[in-house]
Amino acid sequence: xxxxxxxxxxxxxxxxxxxxxxxxxxxxxxxxxxxxxxxxxxxxxxxxxxxxxxxxxxxxxxxxxxxxxxxxxxxxxxxxxxxxxxxxxxxxxxxxxxxxxxxxxxxxxxxxxxxxxxxxxxxxxxxxxxxxxxxxxxxxxxxxxxxxxxxxxxxxxxxx
Amino acid sequence: xxxxxxxxxxxxxxxxxxxxxxxxxxxxxxxxxxxxxxxxxxxxxxxxxxxxxxxxxxxxxxxxxxxxxxxxxxxxxxxxxxxxxxxxxxxxxxxxxxxxxx
Numbered sequence: 001x002x003x004x005x006x007x008x009x010x011x012x013x014x015x016x017x018x019x020x021x022x023x024x025x026x027x028x029x030x031x032x033x034x035x036x037x038x039x040x041x042x043x044x045x046x047x048x049x050x051x052x053x054x055x056x057x058x059x060x061x062x063x064x065x066x067x068x069x070x071x072x073x074x075x076x077x078x079x080x081x082x083x084x085x086x087x088x089x090x091x092x093x094x095x096x097x098x099x100x101x102x103x104x105x106x107x108x109x110x111x112x113x114x115x116x117x118x119x120x121x122x123x124x125x126x127x128x129x130x131x132x133x134x135x136x137x138x139x140x141x142x143x144x145x146x147x148x149x150x151x152x153x154x155x156x157x158x159x160x
Numbered sequence: 161x162x163x164x165x166x167x168x169x170x171x172x173x174x175x176x177x178x179x180x181x182x183x184x185x186x187x188x189x190x191x192x193x194x195x196x197x198x199x200x201x202x203x204x205x206x207x208x209x210x211x212x213x214x215x216x217x218x219x220x221x222x223x224x225x226x227x228x229x230x231x232x233x234x235x236x237x238x239x240x241x242x243x244x245x246x247x248x249x250x251x252x253x254x255x256x257x258x259x260x261x262x
Contacts, residue, residue, distance in 0.1 A: 032261055035223060037244035098262060100224055108224060108262075111234035 009154030010039035012146070017160060018050035020060045020087060020102075024094075026051075026160045027105045034112040042109075043146045044137075045119035048160075049126060052116060052134040057102045061087040103134075110136035117141050117149075165191050177251050181212075184254030192252045196243070200252075204240055207232050208253040221246060221258040 011033045015026040026042060033040040050056045064070055064077035064086045076082065091101070100108060110116065118133055118140045130140055141149075150157060161172050166187045171179045176192075178184055189208065193200045200208075210231045214221055223246060227234040241248040250257055 028261060031223065034238075035244060035246055035260075037242075037247075098220070098222055098224060100262070104224075108227065108234055111227070112223065112238055 006154040008033075008038050008156055009152065010041070010150075010156070012041050012043065012150045012155060012157045014043045014045060014146075014157070014159045015048035015051060016046045018047035018056075018060060020062045020090060022160050023048070023051040023060055023102060024099070024105075027102075027109060029158065029160075030109055030114045031105075031112060034109075034114060039113070040109075041115040041117065041149065043117045043119060043141075045122045046125075049118060049122050049128065049133075051102060052106065052118060052137050053128065053132055054134055055132070057106070057134060060102060062090050106134050106136055115149075117146060119143065119146075175251075175257065177257055178254040181215075181254050188254065189252050192254075196241075196248045196252065198241060198248065198252065201240075203232070203236075204252075207237070207240060207249060211249055211253045212255060215250075215253075215255040220260060221250065222260040222262050224262055 011029065013026050013030055015023065017023070026048075030040040030042055044052050050060060061083040062070075064072060064082045065074055067077070070077060070086065072082075106116075116134075116137045118128075118130070118137050120140050120142045123129075123140050130137070161174060162169055163172055163176075164170070168183070168188070170183050170188065173179055178188075190200060193204070198204065210229055211221065214225075219225070223234060223237070226232065226237050226246070232240065237245050237249075246260070247257055
């Protein structure tokens, strides 16, 4: 976990999925790092881009199909409205434990100094423009740029 | 554990947080702030007072709640206490470290 026995200086988090539980995992890890005095940056790629797409970020869902931890038969999980219902209940529970919604969470992250990067390749693939993204996204960059930003001692990379 | 600050014996835990708020005073806050590399301004004191009041009312402290406090926004909170703001500010305020993930 802690390579070279160095203390953690920076977390580079790659978010590749757009399901609510994965988006929250990445956000909580980034915010938690800042709260500990650790720098944090998030690279949004593939479906992870949905978490910073203005029109989509309010409509993320939990996965009810192919998710054994939902304890729901796969056939049931695939019924119309099932994802929406599961997401509704999850969001309600999150509000109870003081968890912000995706947009507010992005505001918290940027205010806390978390850098947000969008993957150029995924942007091209989905035909997204920078204007389509949440205004706090710093820049659209390549994977090479992201590696360069990850140089240095005490930097850790995490793929979600 | 105990430590002596400004001639006063203070009870602290292993992370240096005061375990008895009654022992806290402004002088102690100044020493703890200096140790954390923070120079206290009137705005800092305002935030510390807010944290102490919330603690007194047994409100669970979190970054999100601080952002909604009306005292300070999250960006400014990080400017006032640049490294681990909630941990640092609560330590200087003489209250327990919040067990918050957000």
